[in-house]
Amino acid sequence: MKRRVFTLVLWVAGLGVAHADTVAPGDVVWQDGTIPQSLTGVAGDPAEGAKVLSSKSIGNCIACHEVTALADVPFHGEVGPLLDGAGDRWTEAELRAILVNSKEVFPDSVMPSFYRVDGFIRPGKAYTGKAADDTFGPLLTAQQIEDAVAFLMTLD
Amino acid sequence: AALAAAPALADENAELIINGEIEIVTRTAAPAHLDGAFDEILSGWRFRSDETQSMEMDDFDNPGMIWVDAAREVWATPDGSEGKACADCHGAPEDMAGVRPVYPKWNETAGEVFTLQMMMNDCRVNRMGAEPWGTDKGQSIPMEALLASVSRGMPMDVAIDGPAAETWEMGRELYYTRFGQLELSCASCHEDNYGNMIRADHLSQGQTNGFPTYRLKNTKLNGVHSRFKGCVRDTRAETFNPGSPEFVALELYVASRGNGLSVEGPSVRN
Numbered sequence: 001m002k003r004r005v006f007t008l009v010l011w012v013a014g015l016g017v018a019h020a021d022t023v024a025p026g027d028v029v030w031q032d033g034t035i036p037q038s039l040t041g042v043a044g045d046p047a048e049g050a051k052v053l054s055s056k057s058i059g060n061c062i063a064c065h066e067v068t069a070l071a072d073v074p075f076h077g078e079v080g081p082l083l084d085g086a087g088d089r090w091t092e093a094e095l096r097a098i099l100v101n102s103k104e105v106f107p108d109s110v111m112p113s114f115y116r117v118d119g120f121i122r123p124g125k126a127y128t129g130k131a132a133d134d135t136f137g138p139l140l141t142a143q144q145i146e147d148a149v150a151f152l153m154t155l156d
Numbered sequence: 157a158a159l160a161a162a163p164a165l166a167d168e169n170a171e172l173i174i175n176g177e178i179e180i181v182t183r184t185a186a187p188a189h190l191d192g193a194f195d196e197i198l199s200g201w202r203f204r205s206d207e208t209q210s211m212e213m214d215d216f217d218n219p220g221m222i223w224v225d226a227a228r229e230v231w232a233t234p235d236g237s238e239g240k241a242c243a244d245c246h247g248a249p250e251d252m253a254g255v256r257p258v259y260p261k262w263n264e265t266a267g268e269v270f271t272l273q274m275m276m277n278d279c280r281v282n283r284m285g286a287e288p289w290g291t292d293k294g295q296s297i298p299m300e301a302l303l304a305s306v307s308r309g310m311p312m313d314v315a316i317d318g319p320a321a322e323t324w325e326m327g328r329e330l331y332y333t334r335f336g337q338l339e340l341s342c343a344s345c346h347e348d349n350y351g352n353m354i355r356a357d358h359l360s361q362g363q364t365n366g367f368p369t370y371r372l373k374n375t376k377l378n379g380v381h382s383r384f385k386g387c388v389r390d391t392r393a394e395t396f397n398p399g400s401p402e403f404v405a406l407e408l409y410v411a412s413r414g415n416g417l418s419v420e421g422p423s424v425r426n
Contacts, residue, residue, distance in 0.1 A: 056355070063355040078352040103339075110348065112338045122394045123337050129389035132337075139337065 022142035025117045028100055034093035035100055039115070039142035049151025052144050053083075059114065059140060059148060069155060080111060087153040095149045099140070114139040172201055172420070175215055178309045180418040187415045189316060193347055194361070199417050200369075200425055203351075203360040208372065212424040220301060220370035220422025223377050227302035230295050236286025242299075245283070249306050256300075256307040256419050260408040262320040269323040269408055272300055273379075273399075291399030292379030301368045301377055304421030311418060312365050314411045327409025330402055336393025342410070345387075362387070363414040364407065366423030377422055380407050 023029070023039045038044075052059040054073040062070060064079035086095065097104060102111035115138045123132040140148070172180040182199035190197075201209060215221045231249055234241045246252060256272060263270040263278070270278065273296045277288040289296040316324040334341045345354065346362030353359070368377040381398035384406055388395040396402040 060355070075353070075356040077354045079349050079354055110340060110344045112340075120337050120339065120393075121333060122335050124389065124391075124393045124395070127389055127392060129385065129393075129395040131394040 025115050025138050028115065030104070033097060033104060034091070035096040036093040038146060040146055042143060042146065044146035044150025046151040046154050049147035049149070052140065052148040053151060058144065064111065083152065084155055087155045092149055092153055095152050096145065099145050099148055112139060115142065115145050167206060170209060172213065174213055174308060180309055180420055181311065182417065184416040187412065190413060197363065197414060197417055198361050199420060200360040200363055200366055201420060201423060203358045204426060208424055208426050212420070218370065218422065218424055220368065220377050220424065223298040224301045224305045224422060227295065227298035230299060231302065236280065236284035238283065238285045240284050242279070249302050252303050253306045254310060256304045257310045257313050258315070260314060260404060260411060262315070262318065269320055269404060271404055271407055272303060292382045297368050297377045297379050300379070301422040304368065304419055307419040309418050311416050312411060312414045314408060314415060316412045320408065323405045324408055324412060327405035330406050331409055335388055336391030338391045340391045342387065362410065363417060364410050365414045365417040366420040366425065368421050369423045369425045372426045
């Protein structure tokens, strides 16, 4: 199964199609606490990744993290560590793992898992306060994860 | 430290004295049941900007006092089939000093923990023959603000033992449960991260001694359960409703974390 997704991704990417089949949250392949394989096969775009980190309606990572490279966006939080140098401290496979499921890397972390869909207590429908329904999905799309990872890799 | 453009933070050493006479304890030793989770407990007032802080120092500048004045009228106005007003049985609102600090409290007759709002409704329904007020709705909040205002300066002192213990335990359990898609508990923000910025918000210990609170954000008085609801919603969770057994238990538990802080309601927050 793992191999098949991978080959399919390569094949589609080879044809120059922008949206290859993505790995679903339940099918993400872990290797020693990391995720070496791209979730989409499409290279992450650091500029889009910067938006994922800073936008309140996307990743809102700077709610908790300060990032010097995003200093033009107001209000960076102090709940998590400064992300400057993250691309030096971590490999791409490690960063992907931190974003997909922070708890696999930092047990009990307050950092949310951005590409996981199960195991929650009273999951809601976004920020409505109502129960989750069939529109429930991961906090970020597979490509947004790739974009954020690509941006983090530029932080050296 | 956060990057530039962070909101103005308060002077760490400011002290709260209301109307030049009511001394408010906004920092004191943590109650024993917190078992070292905090060295000291701090009112949410200490986490607000100088400007917001000063609005609470004088009743003329505190917008919450408008509702307190309105509630004085309700206090004296008969309602319900018995034709009685709160004042007929309880005298002046000032005679209720000391009530707010001990709520939520076990009610022997009902056999459950009562919030102040539930107690008020008990009087309305069973002693006045009047309609109950909704939780955090209608006259509940102004009346709660009136009862808080006459207890300002008195230390929060809710009982957590005896028949209230079971409810308190339930509240404690809820406090440490990581709800929602963001998997955050009350403790994630208000115990592990108080004093830190979360985006533009300066996290406090999430104490309830200041309720009801006038919030600059929605320009009205807010109840404790409504605040809980907002905080749970912000974890991308299905919330509990104001008045639910879960929020009653949580109110008791969170109030007990603030035992020793002065009643400040109606307080001013952002």
